[in-house]
Amino acid sequence: MTDTGVYTVSEITRQIKHQLESEFSSVAIQGELSNFKVHSSGHLYFTLKDGNAQIAGVMWRSRAASLPFIPQDGMKVIVAGKVSVYEVRGVYQVDAWSLRPLGVGELQAAFERLKQRLAAEGLFDMARKRTLPAYPQRIGIVTSPTGAVLHDMLTIIARRFPCVEIVFCPVKVQGLGAAEEIAGAIRDLNKLGGVDVMIVGRGGGSLEDLWAFNEEVVARAIVGSIVPVVSAVGHEIDFTIADFAADLRAPTPSAAAELVVRDSRAVLDLVRNNSYNIQNCIADQLKRHRTSIAHLLKSYSFNRPVDLLQQCSQRVDELARSLSLSGSHKLAMTSARARSLQQRLAALDPQLALKRGFAIVYKQGRAVMSKVEVQPEDPVEIRFHDGTVQSVIS
Secondary structure, three states: OOOOOOOHHHHHHHHHHHHHHHOOEEEEEHHHHHHHHOOOOOOOOEEEEEEOOOOEEEEEEHHHHOOOOOOOOOOOOEEEEEEEEEOOOOOEEEEEEEEEEOOOHHHHHHHHHHHHHHOOOOOOHHOOOOOOOOOEEEEEEEEHHHHHHHHHHHHHHHHHHHOOEEEEEEOOOOOOOOHHHHHHHHHHHHOOOOOOOOEEOOOOOOOOOOOOOOOHHHHHHHOOOOOOOOEEEEEOOOOHHHHHOOOOOOOOOOHHHHOOOOOOOHHHHHHHHHHHHHHHHHHHHHHHHHHHHHHHHHHHHHHHHHHHHHHHHHHHHHHHHHHHHHHHHHHHHHHHHHHHHHHHHOOOOOOHHOOOOOOEEEEEEEEEEOOOHHOOEEEEEEEOOOEEEEEEEE
């Protein structure tokens, strides 16, 4: 401003910009679309009007890419964003963050279009859906901290399986920014780690009330989750995009609590029954094996080795007896032969002949076998049985 109190165009425009953008930093405006255009840059330009006024609007390409429907002139919508001033032209406009149809018909049409587009991408394919863990130790819950939904789920889980741990992420479940909060909570539970399964949902309401769960950002957060996700939005008749993207849809939040944990009493009964069945099975197996062993012990095949051993033992005894008899016979024969030889030797003993009156003549120490071996006057020795005498041949 100059010393005379006069503003330049830029100065007054800047002042207005500051005042407007500070005052209207977050607004939701309802109106009818007109002059809707998609610029070659990807930005969306439009006019939002009612019966008495209008305001220009812009949605930048980065945000327009996530629109769940194609805006058209004449469509009644709710625009969430902030009021900004375009200084070059000196006009104010709404800088849109999100844009959604107003009314059940238009919302339903937007729902169907987004559903078809995401289905074509394969986000709803059954092949990518995972089975919930049978016995989760830590369960994540993404819902509003107010209302009966959270209380009902916690009560059911505590009653059915009290030892499970709960990780609660409080979020807005409707209104401006709700979809972004829900998607952020899903990502946070994945970053936390150790969460086995998560429930994402809210209580019942109109299509407008449930719309946060029809936003593409929520669907992509569910599909991108490493942790299996159970969608529990509204009542059994309510279907949302989150239901199709989730690994499992529960008809109600209370049903979701029953689906993620088993009844501990039923589990204990199952353990007892399995233990009883295992014991009976082992007892039956032991009985069958004992019977089989008893039959085996009585079988010919099992006793054949014993029979062979007994026969071999008996054969050894027979051979021992035969060997003993053969040895005795050989010994008797040998003894008889020895006695015969002894008798024969005794019969040949010259001493016996001498006792019968014979004598042996020795010449020069050698027995004389013939008379021609001696000459007259040869000295000889005559041996009798009781001694010897010296003599001379005459």
